[in-house]
Amino acid sequence: MSHKILVVDDEEAISLALEFLLKRAGYEVAVARDGVEALERIAAWRPDLVLLDIMMPGKDGFEVCQSVREMNDLTPQPKIVMLTAKGRDVERTKGLAVGADDYVVKPFSTDELLQRIARHLGQEAA
Amino acid sequence: MAEATRGLGLVAPGVAAAAAFGYLLLLFAVAFWADRRAAQHRSVIDRSWVYSLSIGVYCTAWTFFGSVGVAAERGLWFLPIYFGPTLVMLAAPLVLVPMLRVAKSLRLTSLSDLLSTRFGHRALLGRWVALALVVVSIPYVALQLKAIALAFEIVSGGAGGEAARTFWLVVVLALFAALFGTRRLDVTERHEGLVAAVAFESAVKLGAFLLLGVVIGAVLLGDAEGALRAAWWEAWQAVPKIDAVAAMGYGDWLALTVLAGVAFVLLPRQFQVLVVENVRAEHLTRASWQFPLYLWALNLFVVPVALLGKVLLPDGVTSDGFVLTVPLALHEHWLAVVVFLGGISAATSMVIVESVALATMISNDWVAPWWLRRGKTLAAGHLLWVRRAVIVAVIAAGYLFFLLAGESHALIAIGLVSFLGVAQLAPAVVAAFLWPGASAVGVAAGLFVGLVVWGYTALLPLLIRSGWFPEAWLTVGPAGIAWLRPEALFGVEGMAPVTASLVWSVLANGVVLIAVSVLRPPDGATRAIARRFVADQLFRASRKGAATIADASVAPVRSHWRAKTQSSAVLEVLARFVSAERLIEALRAFRAERGLAADAPLVVDEAFVAFAERLLSGAIGGVAARLVLEGVLGERAPAWDEVMALVDEARAVREANERLRELDRMKDEFIASVSHELRTPLAAVRAYAELLAADPDIDRETRRKFYQTMVRESERLTRLVNQVLDLAKLDSGHAEWRHEAVDLRTVVHEVAETMRPVVRERGGELGVVVPQEEAICFGDRDRLVQLLLNLVGNAVQFMKAPHGKVAVTLQPDAQTWRLIVEDNGPGVPPEERQAIFERFHRASKTRAHSTGTGLGLAIAKRIAEHMGGAIAVDESPLGGARFVVTLPRGTVSQENREREDEPQDLGGG
The missing domain is CATH 1.20.1730.10 (Sodium/glucose cotransporter)
Structure with a gap:
């Protein structure tokens, strides 16, 4: 069974590209457009990994990440890879502090992103 | 004559x-x-x-x-x-x-x-x-x-x-x-x-x-x-x-x-x-x-x-x-x-x-x-x-x-006498640059003696010739003592009076300077400063054993500053005498010189105190600078009321500094936002380019969609860069503004022409209502077009998806023109109606902003305000947002505005 990945980004251009990329790499993909939707999907659909944008209207990526980590009944917990256009170290530290597993800065290399995802999912490089 | x-x-x-x-x-x-x-x-x-x-x-x-x-x-x-x-x-x-x-x-x-x-x-x-x-x-x-x-x-x-x-x-x-x-x-x-x-x-x-x-x-x-x-x-x-x-x-x-x-x-x-x-x-x-x-x-x-x-x-x-x-x-x-x-x-x-x-x-x-x-x-x-x-x-x-x-005769000859008086400073200045062994006491004593001799040999004869003292003093000497004759001291004759005065006064001055300096050598602090003045070779030559005392005696005095004083206290004092720009520039240079990061905390150490003193000296002179710093640093037994008064007065300065810091923080945020806004479309462009390059088998339709997205994101990048530059120009005050009579109706029509196809393309309609009579406003026509374009563009983004409505209305008011842009979108909640005009503010309830830059409204606000108008947002009868721009009406208001401009110009110049 292929792994499930939830893409959370309010930018349609980005989420479409990610969806296409991940589907082609053989993952099962769903898209959420904001933080609230993301939490619903995570609870219901139970993805293996969440690609989470930080800057979104409403609930931002940090809050989503924190909420996910506080869901005690959610086991196993999904891997969370933060995706952000903010490149500052403060953001990275904060992302890792709220329980993210990795941190990718936009603009990113699609190959590198796939490799990181594969590593977090315990696969060898795709 | x-x-x-x-x-x-x-x-x-x-x-x-x-x-x-x-x-x-x-x-x-x-x-x-x-x-x-x-x-x-x-x-x-x-x-x-x-x-x-x-x-x-x-x-x-x-x-x-x-x-x-x-x-x-x-x-x-x-x-x-x-x-x-x-x-x-x-x-x-x-x-x-x-x-x-x-x-x-x-x-x-x-x-x-x-x-x-x-x-x-x-x-x-x-x-x-x-x-x-x-x-x-x-x-x-x-x-x-x-x-x-x-x-x-x-x-x-x-x-x-x-x-x-x-x-x-x-x-x-x-x-x-x-x-x-x-x-x-x-x-x-x-x-x-x-x-x-x-x-x-x-x-x-x-x-x-x-x-x-x-x-x-x-x-x-x-x-x-x-x-x-x-x-x-x-x-x-x-x-x-x-x-x-x-x-x-x-x-x-x-x-x-x-x-x-x-x-x-x-x-x-x-x-x-x-x-x-x-x-x-x-x-x-x-x-x-x-x-x-x-x-x-x-x-x-x-x-x-x-x-x-x-x-x-x-x-x-x-x-x-x-x-x-x-x-x-x-x-x-x-x-x-x-x-x-x-x-x-x-x-x-x-x-x-x-x-x-x-x-x-x-x-x-x-x-x-x-x-x-x-x-x-x-x-x-x-x-x-x-x-x-x-x-x-x-x-x-x-x-x-x-x-x-x-x-009197005195005045005519005073030029040379002044020269002679000033020459009394020469031994001190020469010693300052050539002899580290000169001490303050020596210099003061030399100066004193030199001035006394000058007074006797140069000034006195002048006063005598002006009739203020008996003429006989010059010819036979005071009380008949010949060797005391001012112009022939010690009976030495044959020199012109000027020469004699110069030789006697400077000689006495220099000899006393040297003698007293040898008897009362400079202290460590003085020798430490001497190092700045005296060429290295000379300094080393005269150092001998005494110099180690110099370093030893300076250091301990200064070390306790560290524990006692915050750099902010020193900075506050500096800010009272040095302009903000100058202070910021000097601090930047100071940090750079010491290899510190731009926001590194400042420690009150010897170098920092020297820096502060130097900066302050330029404003109020070395002595006062030292006094002020001593007060703040607590080097002298501090007079507490004095320091408190300093702090009191510094409060206004601190507030100004806080405003500066706030501005600085806003600038940082702005740069972070710009970076964020640039990275997002860049990420999309790169992602699609990589997808297309990696997979040659993507079907035609998807391929076309990808290319379109790349073009759209590139356009967004371009728009963003343009608007950031435009905003910077507006904020810096370097934008050029024409001042001409503009019929606002033509502005509305021009924008309507441009935007109507865009609105139609998105399945909406654009309504326009303008008055019959001329709607004159004084300002820059291109900027007014830009303002309205931004507002209509904003409305188009937010209007309802299938049956969007955008309405532009121009109405006369008592003193102003009201330019109204409405849509039937989600509207702006009251708590966001201020913030929406800030740079990169995003409406929280919507995600229909993928084409916006987050700068359009900020620019619109600046344009409206520059033309003496205002901009606000409330609810539209259509259900969405209603932006109302008020602009001063022509004829009456033109003079008013220009009158208002004057004091600003004076204040700036």
């Missing part, structure tokens, strides 16, 4: 007065212009030749009128006054440049500042030096005023009213000096206007004298009968040749040359133009040949004019007035007026610069420390007024001296 000039052609008193005051007006204009240019960062004085001309303030009325007088009476005796400065300038790269560098690096404001700083921040020494210079200079200022009065008298033949004219001229001069000598508090920031005016005066001096020479040449050549030419030629033959110098005494020549050279550097006005007002050290290097050239050009025609005066004018006409009486005798009235203005320029430039230089010393060495010691706090504004008051006081003192002693 009034009688003697009778029979000459004369200039009407009114004409002379008009010329003089017109000339002063011109001077104001030059100074204003130069200050204006400086504010635009197009400095006028940042040129070596302007610098060289400004040094020409050396040539006062005393030399302008007096050189010809001396030449007429005593031949080449007028020359040493110029030899000295010429030699000093030629050696400037060796002698003056090191001094300039030290003064700049320590931000020294005057000679007294230099000496008190060098010898261990001795306030007392600075005060003594300042006082000595004031005492020596006031009569010199009086001499200039005397020259002005005399010039008035000569050109108009003593027609009366000279006193009144001189008085008013002095008033205008004081106004000028107070205005342009105190534009800023930081005296190490240059007085551009003042220097430009002084340089201009030097050019006028030179021009006037050269013109005189040329006309005289023409008269002599055109002399038909040849009688005048022959007489002049005969006089020329009789001029003592160079070998006659020996007869005048090489010793006296040498003494006079040395004296002039020393005075050239140490006179307050000279230090001011040479060091304080210097823009860059290279100028001094170039001035080292430019200025001697100026000097000699100015003296080119001294002898010819003197000779013609002797030939042309009857005996009894004062030779000091030849430059004026010769053109009068030739009936060249215009030339007399020009030369008269040259003399006025020589006198006024000296008075202006001297008063400013003295005022800096008095306010920094006397007033500011006294004020601080009394426990008062000091603000930049106070000091500026103190300085202005002192400038006026110095000029007033000069004027009083002129009134009291104007007719």
Whole structure:
């Protein structure tokens, strides 16, 4: 069974590209457009990994990440890879502090992103 | 003399007065212009030749009128006054440049500042030096005023009213000096206007004298009968040749040359133009040949004019007035007026610069420390007024001296006596740069003894000749003691009085300086500062064993600062005297120099204190700077009420700083936002490009969609970059705004034309309502179009998806036009109605913003506000947002607006 990945980004251009990329790499993909939707999907659909944008209207990526980590009944917990256009170290530290597993800065290399995802999912490089 | 000039052609008193005051007006204009240019960062004085001309303030009325007088009476005796400065300038790269560098690096404001700083921040020494210079200079200022009065008298033949004219001229001069000598508090920031005016005066001096020479040449050549030419030629033959110098005494020549050279550097006005007002050290290097050239050009025609005066004018006409009486005798009235203005320029430039230089010393060495010691706090504004008051006081003192002693012999000879007085500082200055072993006590003692000898050998004879003391003191000595004769001390005769005074006073001064310094050597702190002044080799040579004490005794005093004082306290004090931009720039340089990050916390260590002191010295002088810092650092037993008062006053500054920090934080946020907004479309473009490149089998339709997205994201990037630049332009105030009558209806129609297809493409419709009559508004049409485009573009993004509605309405109001843009989108919740106009603010309830940059509304707000209008958002009857722009109506409001603009312009300039 292929792994499930939830893409959370309010930018349609980005989420479409990610969806296409991940589907082609053989993952099962769903898209959420904001933080609230993301939490619903995570609870219901139970993805293996969440690609989470930080800057979104409403609930931002940090809050989503924190909420996910506080869901005690959610086991196993999904891997969370933060995706952000903010490149500052403060953001990275904060992302890792709220329980993210990795941190990718936009603009990113699609190959590198796939490799990181594969590593977090315990696969060898795709 | 009034009688003697009778029979000459004369200039009407009114004409002379008009010329003089017109000339002063011109001077104001030059100074204003130069200050204006400086504010635009197009400095006028940042040129070596302007610098060289400004040094020409050396040539006062005393030399302008007096050189010809001396030449007429005593031949080449007028020359040493110029030899000295010429030699000093030629050696400037060796002698003056090191001094300039030290003064700049320590931000020294005057000679007294230099000496008190060098010898261990001795306030007392600075005060003594300042006082000595004031005492020596006031009569010199009086001499200039005397020259002005005399010039008035000569050109108009003593027609009366000279006193009144001189008085008013002095008033205008004081106004000028107070205005342009105190534009800023930081005296190490240059007085551009003042220097430009002084340089201009030097050019006028030179021009006037050269013109005189040329006309005289023409008269002599055109002399038909040849009688005048022959007489002049005969006089020329009789001029003592160079070998006659020996007869005048090489010793006296040498003494006079040395004296002039020393005075050239140490006179307050000279230090001011040479060091304080210097823009860059290279100028001094170039001035080292430019200025001697100026000097000699100015003296080119001294002898010819003197000779013609002797030939042309009857005996009894004062030779000091030849430059004026010769053109009068030739009936060249215009030339007399020009030369008269040259003399006025020589006198006024000296008075202006001297008063400013003295005022800096008095306010920094006397007033500011006294004020601080009394426990008062000091603000930049106070000091500026103190300085202005002192400038006026110095000029007033000069004027009083002129009134009291104007007719006495004393005044005429005061030039040389002033030179001799200033020369008393020479041993101290030489020691400052050459001998690390000199101590403050030694310097003060030397100065004291030197001044006493000067008073006895130079000043006293002057007073005796003016009849204030018995004549017998000169001939047989006080109480009949021959070896006490002021001009033949210890029975030594054969030297000119000037030479004797110079030798005795400087000798006594130097010997005492050395002897006392050896007995009472400098302390560690003084030796530590000496290192900044004295060349390394000399320093090491004289260090020997004593130097280790220096380092040991400085360090412990300073180490406890660290524990006690926050850098913010020091910064607050700095911010009171130094402009915010300057402080920020200085801090940046300080951190860079020490390899610290731009936001690294500042630790109050020795280097930081030195930095703060240097910065503060530039504003309020070394002594006051030290006092203020000691107060903050708690080095001195702190007077608590004093410190509390400092803190109290600093509160306003702290608030200003907080605003600055807030602005800084906003700028950081803005940059982070811009970076974020750029990265998002870039990420999309890159992702699609990589997808397309990695997989050649993507179907046509998907491929087309990807390419479209890439194009759209690139367009978004372009728009973003354009808007960021546009916003920066608007915020910086560099945007150019046209001011024209605009019919707002045409703006609405143009925008509607442009946007209608876009609205239709998205399945919406655009409605437009405009009034029948012309809707005139004054402003920039392109900006108004941009404003409306942004609002309509915003509405299009947010309107309902399938059946969008956007409406643009233009309505007249009582005083304004209301330009309304509505949509039927989700609207803006009340709590966001302010924030929505901030840069990169995003409506939280919607995600339909993928094409927006987040800057359109911010730009719209700036445009509306710049045109005197406003922008607000509320609810639309259509269900969505309603943006209302109010713009002032034309005709009535045009005048109002322009009236409002005026005070802003003044405030900015």
